[in-house]
Amino acid sequence: KAGVTQTPRYLIKTRGQQVTLSCSPISGHRSVSWYQQTPGQGLQFLFEYFSETQRNKGNFPGRFSGRQFSNSRSEMNVSTLELGDSALYLCASSLALPETQYFGPGTRLLVL
Amino acid sequence: QQPVQSPQAVILREGEDAVINCSSSKALYSVHWYRQKHGEAPVFLMILLKGGEQKGHEKISASFNEKKQQSSLYLTASQLSYSGTYFCGTGDKTSGSRLTFGEGTQLTVNP
Numbered sequence: 001k002a003g004v005t006q007t008p009r010y011l012i013k014t015r016g017q018q019v020t021l022s023c024s025p026i027s028g029h030r031s032v033s034w035y036q037q038t039p040g041q042g043l044q045f046l047f048e049y050f051s052e053t054q055r056n057k058g059n060f061p062g063r064f065s066g067r068q069f070s071n072s073r074s075e076m077n078v079s080t081l082e083l084g085d086s087a088l089y090l091c092a093s094s095l096a097l098p099e100t101q102y103f104g105p106g107t108r109l110l111v112l
Numbered sequence: 113q114q115p116v117q118s119p120q121a122v123i124l125r126e127g128e129d130a131v132i133n134c135s136s137s138k139a140l141y142s143v144h145w146y147r148q149k150h151g152e153a154p155v156f157l158m159i160l161l162k163g164g165e166q167k168g169h170e171k172i173s174a175s176f177n178e179k180k181q182q183s184s185l186y187l188t189a190s191q192l193s194y195s196g197t198y199f200c201g202t203g204d205k206t207s208g209s210r211l212t213f214g215e216g217t218q219l220t221v222n223p
Binding site: 042043044045048056058090099100103104 | 114144146152153154155156159199201210211212213214215216
């Protein structure tokens, strides 16, 4: 079975721009969660989607948004990028609660 | 509330054992353990559920003390490949798939 895939793997943007990251879960998994990882803050939960519905949201500003499509693929969008948004963005998929979450390789975003 | 992991770092020689602890101030429903190597994604090791069910690795074991709201990960006869940062992620019944991660424990296994 193919694992979780994320595109792109690396991205460089400048302040004020927006970015869209994509995540394809493991086949059959309907839950997709997004996390931000930085050296200072560690792994922090952004949001979770299940069957195209946002089921949970972390403490991030409204500039961070996401969506899930009928095939369970998910995208997250960050608008008006700030330097502090530089991070590794990880998505994880699972069958259902409280099953194991499997992480993708991540997208490393650098904001200049 | 972020779970607290201890120790923050540990250095072992190949073949030695280690224990990593994860404590939460909230009632736990599940504890998930991951290992992350530098520049890579976290890799699933173990999930422990309230009620004692445990799923995971053969060579790595863990415990879940519901009363103490604590979990421990046991690494026995460590191998060089065990090196990495270990994270515990905790979930409660109302939080969906949302996991709250500890700050991580950096484990280094030397020959």
